[in-house]
Amino acid sequence: MNIFLTGATGLVGGELLVTLSRRSEVDKIYCLLRSQSVIEATERLEKVFDLHEDFFDRNKVIPVLGNLFDDNLTSVLKENEGLNDIDAIIHSAANTSFSRFNDDLVEKANIGGLTKILLWAKDLPHLNTFLYIGTATICGKDVKDRVVHEDESPNLNATHLVKYTYTKMKGELLIREHLKKEQILIARPSIIMGDSRPIIPRSPVILWAMATINHLRLIPVNEHAQLDIIPVNYAAEAIVKLLFANRQYQVYHISAGEAGSTTALKLSKTLEAYFDEMPPFNFISKSLLNQVKHWTKGKLQDNSELYSYREYLDYWKETFEDKSKLRVLFSGLDPYLDFMELGHVFDNARLLEDVDIPNSVPADVYIASSMNFVEKLDILEGAIDP
Numbered sequence: 040m041n042i043f044l045t046g047a048t049g050l051v052g053g054e055l056l057v058t059l060s061r062r063s064e065v066d067k068i069y070c071l072l073r074s075q076s077v078i079e080a081t082e083r084l085e086k087v088f089d090l091h092e093d094f095f096d097r098n099k100v101i102p103v104l105g106n107l108f109d110d111n112l113t114s115v116l117k118e119n120e121g122l123n124d125i126d127a128i129i130h131s132a133a134n135t136s137f138s139r140f141n142d143d144l145v146e147k148a149n150i151g152g153l154t155k156i157l158l159w160a161k162d163l164p165h166l167n168t169f170l171y172i173g174t175a176t177i178c179g180k181d182v183k184d185r186v187v188h189e190d191e192s193p194n195l196n197a198t199h200l201v202k203y204t205y206t207k208m209k210g211e212l213l214i215r216e217h218l219k220k221e222q223i224l225i226a227r228p229s230i231i232m233g234d235s236r237p238i239i240p241r242s243p244v245i246l247w248a249m250a251t252i253n254h255l256r257l258i259p260v261n262e263h264a265q266l267d268i269i270p271v272n273y274a275a276e277a278i279v280k281l282l283f284a285n286r287q288y289q290v291y292h293i294s295a296g297e298a299g300s301t302t303a304l305k306l307s308k309t310l311e312a313y314f315d316e317m318p319p320f321n322f323i324s325k326s327l328l329n330q331v332k333h334w335t336k337g338k339l340q341d342n343s344e345l346y347s348y349r350e351y352l353d354y355w356k357e358t359f360e361d362k363s364k365l366r367v368l369f370s371g372l373d374p375y376l377d378f379m380e381l382g383h384v385f386d387n388a389r390l391l392e393d394v395d396i397p398n399s400v401p402a403d404v405y406i407a408s409s410m411n412f413v414e415k416l417d418i419l420e421g422a423i424d425p
């Protein structure tokens with residue numbers, strides 16, 4: 040099998056690349072990389088394998104230069120005759136930013152870029168499978184505190200917390216416009232955080248949110264809302280196995296499901312056990328977030344409820360000195376708190392039925408082995424580059 044993979048330098052794509060490269064059924068993996076030269080692209084691929092000391096087989100893993108933003112990407116791919124024998128495309132590249140400042144880039148990559156890939160893919164002579172890495176969060180923000188099933192999305196009436204999930208929903212519709220039904224496979228991971236092995240994860244992205252919450256300790260979020268979180272190694276294993284499985288469905292959640300989900304409260308217990316010198320966690324109503332923001336601007340009214348948590352406000356003053364740092368942290372955290380409040384659990388019965396894989400271990404359990412990595416994260420740096 041010859042595979043074309045996008046997003047190989049990312050959290051999910053990197054893990055997919057390493058997992059795929061170990062499979063004997065896979066002959067070649069062509070990786071789309073936005074690099075200036077083949078040498079630079081090869082160096083980037085080398086880094087992906089070096090991170091966990093995996094073997095980089097240069098005969099098997101081949102860089103293809105290209106950027107989702109290039110107007111001529113479709114024709115560049117069409118003209119590359121070496122790609123005519125592709126059997127499967129895995130499209131993992133995306134702009135995953137939650138920041139509204141990146142909305143245009145998110146749309147350009149996730150809708151415009153995908154369209155260019157599809158216009159090339161639909162004419163490939165041997166394409167059996169187009170595996171789109173979607174996201175379970177396309178169900179939107181009106182779905183709350185319940186188990187969500189695959190067939191509920193894509194729903195054009197869903198309302199979205201961020202542009203990112205909207206573009207991922209549109210992406211699924213685009214694929215159905217361009218490809219034959221039997222070519223389409225959609226994997227929708229839930230929230231991917233860290234790695235369940237005691238190794239450096241490929242990206243600190245969602246771990247950043249957890250590390251920030253760990254520093255703040257007074258958190259305006261419902262601590263009992265369910266959180267469907269999986270480690271990246273589980274996501275990659277499930278997705279690769281899905282590619283080779285006998286499948287009954289077109290769309291699969293790659294998720295923790297009811298048995299493997301966690302809560303902010305459970306995660307806080309894991310954090311408290313390791314960072315035992317910090318104040319205990321205190322979860323307050325999400326409605327107090329505005330008061331927190333006012334306080335960080337020095338504009339909180341005297342009789343505000345937030346003052347009943349004065350020991351935490353003193354702790355913040357002592358820890359962060361400058362309130363502007365707290366403003367930066369809370370603005371980065373904002374969309375994460377919104378997602379945490381939704382209480383989504385993504386049903387994983389289809390995955391467990393068709394793929395030989397156990398349920399994912401709950402995040403509050405597996406994340407215990409990453410505490411030293413969480414400790415070293417620069418939370419301000421992460422907030423500045425959302």
Ligand SMILES: NC(=O)c1ccc[n+]([C@@H]2O[C@H](COP(=O)([O-])OP(=O)(O)OC[C@H]3O[C@@H](n4cnc5c(N)ncnc54)[C@H](OP(=O)(O)O)[C@@H]3O)[C@@H](O)[C@H]2O)c1
Binds near residue numbers: 133
């Ligand atoms: N992480 C999660 O929690 C999560 C959950 C559900 C679904 N997903 C889905 O999983 C997929 C991968 O996400 P991720 O977390 O791995 O994201 P990521 O770490 O941000 O990686 C994104 C990848 O896309 C590439 N990319 C971005 N813009 C590009 C462009 N203009 N041209 C070419 N390549 C471009 C990046 O390349 P560069 O290295 O050159 O920037 C990188 O390899 C996405 O489709 C996302 O929607 C992720």
